[in-house]
Amino acid sequence: QVQLAESGGGSVQAGGSLRLSCVVSGYSASTNCMGWFRQTPGKEREGVASISTNTDTTYYADSVKGRFTISRDNAKNTVYLQMNSLKPEDTAMYYCATGQSYYITSGCASLQYWGQGTRVTVSS
Secondary structure, three states: OOEEEEEOOEEEEOOOOEEEEEEEEOOOOOOOEEEEEEEOOOOOOEEEEEEEOOOOOEEEOOOOOOOEEEEEEHHHOEEEEEEOOOOHHHOEEEEEEEEEEEEOOOEEEEEEEEOOOEEEEEEO
């Protein structure tokens, strides 16, 4: 069974940085991508960033492009989300997930497993 555990959230001022981590335990042969997603009450879940586990190709939502970077360390079974130049609108619960399908234009899909989430709060 695959389990994901996020960490690294917190409260920062606008313009600050945070690095989220997602440690993956277990293995699924059908996993082809990892992604970071965020959600705030009353809004749809947004795919923030994804990475293909086959090619390391990355995808970013327009709202975070140029500010966020997704990466992974296979030796540590960890996926990271480096978030710079944070804005109040980045405030959300952030989740990592595994997926079966990766699309260049939209990132990770056919999501399989989710972490419990880590909260990010950005104050102005």
